[in-house]
Amino acid sequence: MIHTIRWGSNCIYIIDQRRLPQKKEWLVCRSLQDVITAVREMAIRGAPAIGVAAAMGLALGSHSIKTEKYGTFRRRFLEMAQQMKLARPTAANLRWAVERMIRIVERMHDNNVKEIKEAIRKESQIILEKDIEINLKIGQNGLGLIPDGATILTHCNAGALATGGYGTALGVIRAAYEAGKNIHVIVDETRPLLQGVRLTAFELMEENIPVTVIVDSAAGYLMRKKMIDLVITGADRIALNGDMANKIGSYQLAVIAKENKIPFYVAAPISTFDPDLKNGDLIPIEEREPKEVISFAGHLIGPEGVDAFNPAFDITPAKYISAIITEKGVIKPPYRRSIRNLFDTEDYSGT
């Protein structure tokens, strides 16, 4: 299995996803700022992976706080946490992980700073390992939704590279394949950053799972031709009514799927749900630089000086989502109730 992120002795190694699949290069992060830059520039991406990176980044950052005093340490740590939170706005998991780290610091007010730093580092490793466990559970829980012989459309990359390992949407696909189901995956390339053709196709080919790439615009053609049995994506944030933010293009896939009576599933851990948001239109949508759209590999593809608009995510209203697959089970409409039940039985803080 591909490892997206791991600890070195005084650093964090991150596989540089901007260069995959042509080059496998490990980016060495030696400071919180290095991790923030890696997240912002999408050397590491995918909501759960960003959560893991945030936790590990704060653990790395905390070691640079040179004080023995709890008050000073806490103040500096909260500043770092705030910086880390701002790296990218849409994924819920980033904030979730940062707040989890903050709770450790708050709780350990009677411990010495060295012990707190150790606890933080340990916690970041737990978040990484638990994320893989969670994905394995998501895979098992989604298994029943994947018929034998299914052709499955996925968007962007919700695989091992988007998580601690194994993947959410690709976790379900992996689980189906490992269970001996005969499946074929269609992945759209996912412009502008091409995570579908670069990362998802790469992950699936590494495991010999049959995969075919299409351009984003071809999904509707295949759905109308009944060449797709189901769609499955990850999510960056899910509101309490089941609306979700995910990679730009997810919304239109969901609309076309519904129009063609094809189920549209979302696979995501509980940490992707935002218990503060009533609906998806409250989710902040990141707008990235126009140059991602109008250039490729350093080559300008459009006319000199052309304007571009580059929203990185969109909102898929709950009415288009057939089910949400979590580590606690498959959630079905009506989502308001089923998501509330989830939080009633789950300690969201995860501590």
Place this chain on the structure above:
Amino acid sequence: MIHTIRWGSNCIYIIDQRRLPQKKEWLVCRSLQDVITAVREMAIRGAPAIGVAAAMGLALGSHSIKTEKYGTFRRRFLEMAQQMKLARPTAANLRWAVERMIRIVERMHDNNVKEIKEAIRKESQIILEKDIEINLKIGQNGLGLIPDGATILTHCNAGALATGGYGTALGVIRAAYEAGKNIHVIVDETRPLLQGVRLTAFELMEENIPVTVIVDSAAGYLMRKKMIDLVITGADRIALNGDMANKIGSYQLAVIAKENKIPFYVAAPISTFDPDLKNGDLIPIEEREPKEVISFAGHLIGPEGVDAFNPAFDITPAKYISAIITEKGVIKPPYRRSIRNLFDTEDYSGT
């Protein structure tokens, strides 16, 4: 105005659209085979432009038939016509133009070969010039559908470069701009060959019409956010029930537009209608090489050896199309009747 294709003395000049907008290079075609290659490799593309190229290509080809005998000339010409027809399968205009040229040859059985060659060449020039006139009429006919202040989404390139000149969908946009309407055009990049960002953005910027590029996947986001007032595209073939084939991705734009109560218009000349086809599912859909998908601006983007599927067009069922703008007026549902009326009043042969 950009000229897509024009006569030289013993050759045809075609602007090589594969290299636009970075390079403006004229491709010199000296034989029918050169023209077929240019059409097949999409140095020239767009249904009406392909029609013009086919007519001019046959005129060029006919000059290489070294005989004085009508029977021999006719036989060789029909062979050439058949080759030309097969260059690309989806656009109706290709066949329309070829058949129009064949009719000249059939009708002139009492003339000598030199006269026939001259008539053919003249006819090809008429097709080119009439195409520009037709587009100007389409522009005027579509004017009433474009509100002042509209933000208009278009897909691929249905501009001067896709036609003899002026354009179909972009003809309507040009006409609205020339009429003093305050409009803003959103164009999606149109993978795999990027006609939107390379050609449409280029044409609009040359005329100072405000344009913003998005990735194909972002169209749904903008429509749901009410940032688009109407969608307008060209067409490659329209069946008798109003179903149409157009660049891959048109179908999904039409579905999302309908879902968001945004009008979806098609602009096309009568030569794009296929009077032999009852519905769109009978239209042949060209599948092009996978390499167009898995490479981007000449660079391999996916893993080595990855499979790809590359349908170049899709079918938009008539129920998603708000109106079809032709040189004879705006056609509205029910299309079966309105298209039949069109052919009752129009001499489809155009001769």
